[in-house]
Amino acid sequence: MDKRLASVTEAVSGIPDGATVMIGGFGGSGAPIELIHALIDHGAKGLTVVNNNAGNGHVGLAALIEQGQVDKLICSFPRGPSSEVFTERYRAGTILLELVPQGTLAERIRAGGAGIPAFYTPTSYGTDLAKGKPVAEFDGRMYVQERWLKADFALIKAEAADPHGNLTYRMTARNFNPIMAMASKTTIAQVTEIVDLGGIDPEQVITPGIFVDHVVEVATPQQEEVLNRAEAVYP
């Protein structure tokens, strides 16, 4: 078993038009910039993207939206210090938004990966974001039914991988990456370093390789915050 691929180009080459793609990260932390840029080069269109945010500046997710490749965004917070690309498209009516509370988004993704089609949460009960959803009382408190969220592909960022796809993460760049790996049919991880089998202590593995299909090494990954301070534009 060897899940290593030689390039980010090869890694995203199978993503078709119309795919649902989960993209890891919270802001720029944990965002797989090189995989997103490879997806821009690849050119798949009509995508539904799941991410906590809507990108900033003109790189990463914002650039993917700017290229017109995203028809729908499922996220919790599509506002940022420089999220103009999404704002313009949303105002123009050329991108759909499904707004989901952050914890509900995380749990829907986790449920998708865990084979649980729906669950009840107190979050959003009695608010506009619960409209049309079934509610139920448990032990005297009201809860809203939410459904799992699954994807065709996950593009995630991790720190180290071995050839089996076992992953570790660096600091708060972990965020949505481990749960998105679980919830997607095909999970592609860009990692700073691919090590030999045995190079990751089994007790330190955060995402077991069963949730990962491909790993590709990007030794010096770009950071959205740094790119945006330099006013970078992709492509």
Place this chain on the structure above:
Amino acid sequence: MTNIARIKLSNAQIAWRAAQDITDGAYVNLGIGFPEMVAQFQPEGRQAIFHSENGLLDFGPAPAAGEEDWDCINAGKKAVTIRPGSAIFHHADSFAMVRGRHLDVAILGAYEVAQSGDLANWSTGKDGIPAVGGAMDLVHGAKRVAVLTDHVTRKGAPKLVERCSLPLTGVGCVTRVYTSLAVVDIDAGRFVLREKLPEISVQDLQAVTGAQLYHEGPVADLIAPAL
């Protein structure tokens, strides 16, 4: 009529007052912006552990400019530092801590708070880009949900109201409100006045409050240090 603009507490003083109620060892989530100031005013000898929604418990101060590591940020996407005792985890675990009532206190900002404990703090209902983040999770997540707010809006309208007019973040979730003029508990669908600035009378405070203020026994003086 009291000139409330002249006597009211600053945001730092409101945050200071809220910090006095946080016990040693409490797990606390501070909302982005104004509530983050609460961390600066922990009383001597008490240590709270602060939770950040993006998967971090107990973090250190912001690094010096130019020394940011953008893999280490808080929920406001500001660079922070990790330190001995910090813990890092993924987003589903982070919100299990929230929703599972493992946090002791959540402190948020507000557009409006109703006497029922309903909170509106995520949408002005106008034509902006809707964004909710973790606010709807947090209001159901902690044993105590406190709000920090000016007592009135910039135009002078009450922010403590009978019923919220803006889109709700949560129903019946707030337990205490720290305002620029008073400390008010929400108890059985009523605002109960606990403390007020000594410079304002109960009558004048009632005049800038959009619902009946009840008091049970004496109302303590709200006195914050100059900050």
